[in-house]
Amino acid sequence: MMKRPFLYPIAPLPLLALLICAALAYSTIPPLEPLEWFAFSQEDELEDWSEKVLNGKVAYWIDYIGNNGFLHSRSIKACSAIYRKVTIDIDELPMVSWKWSVVQFPDKPAPEFDDYPARLYVCFPGISFSRSKFLEYVWDRNQEKESVLTGAAENIKIIVVRSGDCEEGLWCIEERNIHDDYVMAFGAEPPKRVRAIAIMSDADGTESSAEALFDDIKVGYYVFSQNK
Amino acid sequence: MRKRRQFIVNKKLQFQYVSFAIVPLIVGAAFVYYLIYLMTMNQMAIPEIILYYLVPAMRRTNEVLMVIAPLALIGLFVATVLASHRLAGPLHRLDRELHRVASGDYSVRITFRKGDELSSLAHSLNSVLDVLEQKSKEA
Numbered sequence: 001m002m003k004r005p006f007l008y009p010i011a012p013l014p015l016l017a018l019l020i021c022a023a024l025a026y027s028t029i030p031p032l033e034p035l036e037w038f039a040f041s042q043e044d045e046l047e048d049w050s051e052k053v054l055n056g057k058v059a060y061w062i063d064y065i066g067n068n069g070f071l072h073s074r075s076i077k078a079c080s081a082i083y084r085k086v087t088i089d090i091d092e093l094p095m096v097s098w099k100w101s102v103v104q105f106p107d108k109p110a111p112e113f114d115d116y117p118a119r120l121y122v123c124f125p126g127i128s129f130s131r132s133k134f135l136e137y138v139w140d141r142n143q144e145k146e147s148v149l150t151g152a153a154e155n156i157k158i159i160v161v162r163s164g165d166c167e168e169g170l171w172c173i174e175e176r177n178i179h180d181d182y183v184m185a186f187g188a189e190p191p192k193r194v195r196a197i198a199i200m201s202d203a204d205g206t207e208s209s210a211e212a213l214f215d216d217i218k219v220g221y222y223v224f225s226q227n228k
Numbered sequence: 229m230r231k232r233r234q235f236i237v238n239k240k241l242q243f244q245y246v247s248f249a250i251v252p253l254i255v256g257a258a259f260v261y262y263l264i265y266l267m268t269m270n271q272m273a274i275p276e277i278i279l280y281y282l283v284p285a286m287r288r289t290n291e292v293l294m295v296i297a298p299l300a301l302i303g304l305f306v307a308t309v310l311a312s313h314r315l316a317g318p319l320h321r322l323d324r325e326l327h328r329v330a331s332g333d334y335s336v337r338i339t340f341r342k343g344d345e346l347s348s349l350a351h352s353l354n355s356v357l358d359v360l361e362q363k364s365k366e367a
Contacts, residue, residue: 052274054281081274125270129283134275156275198274 035220041069053080055204070215079202088220094179103211106203111142118212121198157185238316245312334361
């Protein structure tokens with residue numbers, strides 16, 4: 001009778017260890033797909049968003065060019081936003097990207113007017129208003145690109161991500177690292193989680209009109225070329 | 229029965245009574261106030277809406293509370309001291325009269341003011357004192 005090798009019972013163990021290590025390594029890789037992806041392709045997609053009115057209602061609806069759906073907003077002397085709760089750990093998944101286009105800018109006689117045709121809010125609610133933080137990505141014609149402004153309160157920072165007309169065609173594509181933008185705007189580490197995003201077009205301050213398009217808002221993903 | 233002259237007869241007991249009544253009320257009211265603020269803030273969500281609607285409303289509410297809250301607290305304190313006296317007064321009186329009984333005076337009868345707590349206890353003790361006095365006379 002043939003004698004079994006001494007190591008026979010533990011021979012599968014290295015293979016098992018290798019499999020466990022591979023599984024652990026795979027579990028730590030950030031997902032490439034965003035946690036939240038708003039394509040605005042379905043008519044009923046806005047049902048998951050809630051409207052918040054500041055001064056008159058802005059019209060938000062799903063519009064189409066061919067088969068491509070997108071969010072269309074039109075403000076006539078009005079200011080209201082649509083808002084969606086999310087939970088994104090920005091230490092792990094700090095990226096946000098979206099497509100947008102401005103059809104009509106509000107008539108701003110001076111840069112001081114805080115009407116923007118297109119805004120994307122990233123909200124970090126706290127235990128009180130003063131402890132809450134808000135990043136607003138805006139498109140403006142008067143402010144310089146990448147300028148950081150303080151909003152109506154110190155805890156609201158406005159980053160001008162696009163200035164003037166879109167040079168790429170109908171859609172301009174933005175991609176931002178929320179973590180880095182927060183640090184740049186507030187000079188401090190951000191709270192761990194983004195709790196909501198919102199979209200707004202407003203033209204109430206200038207009593208004019210504004211119109212914008214939004215599409216493919218992706219929140220909560222990781223880009224390997226980024227440090228964060 | 230004489231009219232009440234002193235409303236604090238047992239500081240420790242009455243202070244506890246007042247504390248049990250007032251502290252949970254203040255904590256509860258503060259919690260509800262904060263909860264309403266937080267829920268409203270979360271409901272409004274957009275910073276400009278919070279800033280232009282909620283923050284001024286909260287400031288106004290706080291101004292009103294700065295006037296009303298101290299008055300309400302004083303009223304509540306007085307009310308709870310009076311209420312606590314209805315318990316502490318009879319206990320104080322009971323303690324005093326039982327000391328007399330302990331020294332051999334069985335003629336003592338315990339009487340409380342109208343509306344005081346523990347009236348049924350006084351009635352039972354007086355029955356006991358009736359028996360004790362009867363037995364001491366027979367002895």
